Amino acid sequence: xxxxxxxxxxxxxxxxxxxxxxxxxxxxxxxxxxxxxxxxxxxxxxxxxxxxxxxxxxxxxxxxxxxxxxxxxxxxxxxxxxxxxxxxxxxxxxxxxxxxxxxxxxxxxxxxxxxxxxxxxxxxxxxxxxxxxxxxxxxxxxxxxxxxxxxxxxxxxxxxxxxxxxxxxxxxxxxxxxxxxxxxxxxxxxxxxxxxxxxxxxxxxxxxxxxxxxxxxxxxxxxxxxxxxxxxxxxxxxxxxxxxxxxxxxxxxxxxxxxxxxxxxxxxxxxxxxxxxxx
DNA sequence: ATACCGACCTGTCAGC
DNA sequence: TGCTGACAGGTCGGTA
Numbered sequence: 673x674x675x676x677x678x679x680x681x682x683x684x685x686x687x688x689x690x691x692x693x694x695x696x697x698x699x700x701x702x703x704x705x706x707x708x709x710x711x712x713x714x715x716x717x718x719x720x721x722x723x724x725x726x727x728x729x730x731x732x733x734x735x736x737x738x739x740x741x742x743x744x745x746x747x748x749x750x751x752x753x754x755x756x757x758x759x760x761x762x763x764x765x766x767x768x769x770x771x772x773x774x775x776x777x778x779x780x781x782x783x784x785x786x787x788x789x790x791x792x793x794x795x796x797x798x799x800x801x802x803x804x805x806x807x808x809x810x811x812x813x814x815x816x817x818x819x820x821x822x823x824x825x826x827x828x829x830x831x832x833x834x835x836x837x838x839x840x841x842x843x844x845x846x847x848x849x850x851x852x853x854x855x856x857x858x859x860x861x862x863x864x865x866x867x868x869x870x871x872x873x874x875x876x877x878x879x880x881x882x883x884x885x886x887x888x889x890x891x892x893x894x895x896x897x898x899x900x901x902x903x904x905x906x907x908x909x910x911x912x913x914x915x916x917x918x919x920x921x922x923x924x925x926x927x928x929x930x931x932x933x934x935x936x937x938x939x940x941x942x943x944x945x946x947x948x949x950x951x
Numbered sequence: 952a953t954a955c956c957g958a959c960c961t962g963t964c965a966g967c
Numbered sequence: 968t969g970c971t972g973a974c975a976g977g978t979c980g981g982t983a
Contacts (some may be wrong), residue, residue: 674976674977675976675977678976731976731977760977760978761976761977762960762976762977762978763960763961763975763976763977763978764960764961764962764975764976779961796960797960797961797962798959798960798961798962798975798977799959799960799961800959800960800977800978801977802978832952832953833952833953833954834952834953834954835954838953838954841977843977843978850976850977851975851976851977852976853976896976897976899975899976900962900963900975900976901962902976939954939955939956940955940956940957941977942974942975
């Protein structure tokens with residue numbers, strides 16, 4: 673479900689609501705678990721942790737934790753036990769902040785009870801999401817699309833024989849772009865999804881760089897795209913789906929030239945483009 | 952290296 | 968009213 677703009681929106685909401693709070697205790701479901709770290713490790717790392725910062729890295733939500741006063745044994749311990757809780761929402765993952773009395777949704781896999789009395793819950797029907805903890809300095813690889821400059825962006829793809837869309841989706845290159853925003857950025861840049869990266873000119877790369885940043889910024893400003901069930905940490909839907917120019921518009925007229933939008937399958941993903949506007 | 956495919960899961964919707 | 972199949976924001980591992 674969530675790509676960079678959705679994860680950014682959720683992360684901002686979480687940062688606003690749980691920064692400074694402390695995780696008192698953790699419940700982890702017993703069903704098949706979307707855990708990358710062992711449940712015991714996750715629980716023991718989270719419990720007693722004070723959330724000092726919530727930020728995004730690619731499509732990951734990262735909670736920076738430090739030991740709360742009650743658990744810290746000595747001043748030396750203070751630096752020793754910093755940790756990070758890393759959440760990847762997969763296709764259908766959600767993070768919600770609720771009152772304890774709120775009904776527990778089906779497919780709830782983790783509940784973190786906070787010192788403020790509220791709960792932070794992870795819900796994920798398809799279980800493609802992943803939870804993990806790490807000592808510190810989590811790095812998913814790749815560069816942030818909103819931070820990368822033109823030259824570095826071009827260098828990421830130049831000479832690659834892979835279709836440009838596959839390269840855009842490769843999180844080890846650019847982190848955060850997913851299926852919707854890859855299609856939307858390629859439309860704005862006038863490049864077909866199947867074009868080999870190696871066959872793209874420098875001028876086109878500059879256009880693509882601008883298009884990727886533009887589409888991500890616009891989407892963040894509208895709170896992301898709500899296709900079926902995406903909601904942010906406050907339960908609010910995004911509105912960028914109303915701005916999609918090709919994604920999900922197969923057979924509908926191109927907003928520029930009225931040609932019917934085509935859909936093809938590339939790397940197993942639906943890919944939408946205008947055969948006239950994109951070359 | 953790269954590319955295609957299925958696998959991982961559940962839910963929803965269109966069509967018969 | 969069912970049933971079946973296609974499809975869904977993501978990633979991974981196997982195979983050619």
